[in-house]
Amino acid sequence: MRLLGYYLFHTIVNGIKKLFRTWVAVLLGFFVVCGLLGGVVGYTLGSLEGEYSSSYEEDTYIEEDLPLTPEDTAAMMTVLEMAAGGIILLVLLLNVYSADKSGTKIFTMPDVQFLFTAPMKPQSVLLFRVVLQMGATLLASVYLLFQIPNLVLNLGLDMGMVLTLIACWILTLALGQLLTVLVYTLIATHPRFRPVVRYGVFGTVGVLGALLYGTMQVQQLSLPAAAVWLFGSPYTRLIPGVGWLKAMVGFAAEGDWLPVVGCGLATVALCALIVFLTWRMKADFYEDALAAATEKQELLNAAAEGRAAKRKKERADRIHRDVLRHGQGGWMFLHKGVVNHHRFAALRVLSPTGITYFCVYVLASVLILLLGGTEEADGLLWVPAVVVAVIAFFRNLGNPVEEDMRGHLLYLVPDSPRKKLLAALLAGSYATFMDVLPGLVVATLLLQGSVMEAVGWLAFILTLDFMVSALGLLLGMGLPSSLPDQVHRLLQLMCKMLLVMLPMVMALVLGFMWSVTAGLLTAAGVQMVLGLAFFLPAGALLHGGRR
Amino acid sequence: MLEVSHLTKRYGKVFANQNISFALPEGSITVLLGPNGAGKSTTLKAIMGFLRYEGNITVDGLPNKGVAAKRLLGYVPEMPALYPNLTVAEHLEFVARAYRLKDYKAYADELLDRMELTDKKKKFGDELSKGMQQKLSICCALLPRPKYVLFDEPMIGLDPHAIKELKAMFTEMRAAGCTLLISTHIIDSVDALWDQALIMQAGQVLAAVDAHWLEQAGETLEQLFFRLTEQSAEGV
Structure with missing residues (x-):
């Protein structure tokens, strides 16, 4: 514990300390101040609204909603508990399924030099890293505490329920x-x-x-x-x-607090x-961990030295290798992107991302049709489209x-x-277009949606992809490279989350007011304008904006 | 004594080490020579307990993967890797805590001084040059005063002063009863230092010779190395 505490504290x-050596501290300070101001303004407006509505209620008759029957309440609680159970089961199964890869990945090369060699049981070394990861998870969960007022005031949940969640x-x-x-x-x-665990997860679902x-x-x-x-x-x-x-969620919804604690x-x-079981188990995982840590270190070194990392596996022979013949000057980057998209795509059309989007569109559409039938499916194209938009957003966080930039290619092309x-x-944008289109067409046909x-x-x-990419480009060029990766990622996430709100x-x-199509096209126009606004200054950051 | 007995390490169908056996006499310097891909680093990693292998490795009679054996072993990897958010001084403190060392501060300062890192104590791991990282890596490995120290290509990246200092440290450690195993493919770097040499190629030990025997045979280590490895490559 002394070792863990020492490492955690100093890290x-x-x-x-490193963060505060850069101007990014000002940006983070700005976010905090904005958050505080937002809180104060929101609280003040909320108080005023409360006063206004209480005086308004005194003068006017408000038609009350019909109270829920005990059966309705019980049904809602059951659905809530089931939803919670589904999410929990999904998280746990994913953890078990990915244990092979994620377990190896938690170690870094310095761990090999300083912990694998130390007189410690391998389980202690593993728990050292796991406790650190759990600490990081808890730290990230602090964000949830800020959601308490939101959940209490807006969703009407009581404090006990929120804390239980x-x-x-x-x-x-x-x-x-x-x-x-x-x-x-x-x-x-x-x-x-290894196969037992994999098949076990699939078997459980089956x-x-x-x-x-x-x-x-x-x-x-x-x-x-x-x-x-x-x-x-x-x-x-x-x-x-x-x-x-x-059951914690279920009992909390019923207001039965003792079993929640239990x-x-x-x-x-x-x-x-x-x-305890992990501690008692005979462990010998250093070889796999060493291989994964070496690979990770190679990637870090490549990033620091501005070169591409060596590929672990050779590409398959079926891949077309001699098609990059077109594109002049700067446009070569567009041509390279287009060629690479088709070069590595299944049937030269569907990239792995495209396949994911296709599956999302088709599965969501089929589920809608199964649950509601063709009549209910009318106007539900938004369901798979929103899921794909969210995935597209989160794929674009770097x-x-x-x-x-790492290979200096962007700087070298005159x-x-x-x-x-x-x-x-x-x-x-071309890659996104090719990824989204097939699934969207199939979903529109299945759900008989409007063209x-x-x-x-x-x-x-x-346009969402373009706007978020342009902001990512601007941040990637503007943020100091000395910042830790985590800070880079955090800033990208925060800025992009704020941006996408508008x-x-x-x-x-x-x-809601007009039509879904009008709303989407207007938002697309705004995203395009914002994307261009971020793109223009980014150009000036690449070798001073000169040729 | 550190004993390696019938060590075999396979990656699929490729043998990185094939039935290797040797022992390191106490208070000696053994050099592990061989061309790239000979299996030198794999041997060191197997001794350190990083790999799964066939065969047996013991350190003073203790299984090498056990906690007790690890107290006796020190390791300087080929590529140093430091925690980016710990300073030079904090790395040493971290090692001291991992080994539960007491009264180590004076020795830590001495090591930093000899490796010319005293004025870099407050630098972070990722702020050091490759050579400085290697120096700190050496300091960290030596801080627990291990009885057996394994060096994997220790001279790479070091400046001439550090190489001279490291060679002096090798001799001092041997005099103090420490046993060293130094893996390298640069024969000049260990000239006049070694007591025993293991020449490896294609995962096998081609020869194990001691310095006196070679001297009496009237051959230099370099001559022996090229004679054996070139013969082996030609299939003689």
């Missing part, structure tokens, strides 16, 4: 991380268990699906009713881990048991031209900086 303090989330993350460690220790030491189908058939119930019958049963609260965590404590005990950057950005709305979604997602609100307001 955090030194990280902050936060505690449940933190416990889920902790349990997931410890499961990762346990599974990783097991499969790294006994590789024969068994749950089979149980659901069986319930539908035996009880003669619809899909939602069968799901409630099966997963909403009070007996599911007895399942260790998932059941206890979802379930929370039981989960903590389960976490302790997992730590600097889009980072690879070209052409106008703006032309080079525009070409690189347009290459990204104009589909065009609106395409324009919205493309077009999102516009699309929503106009969508």
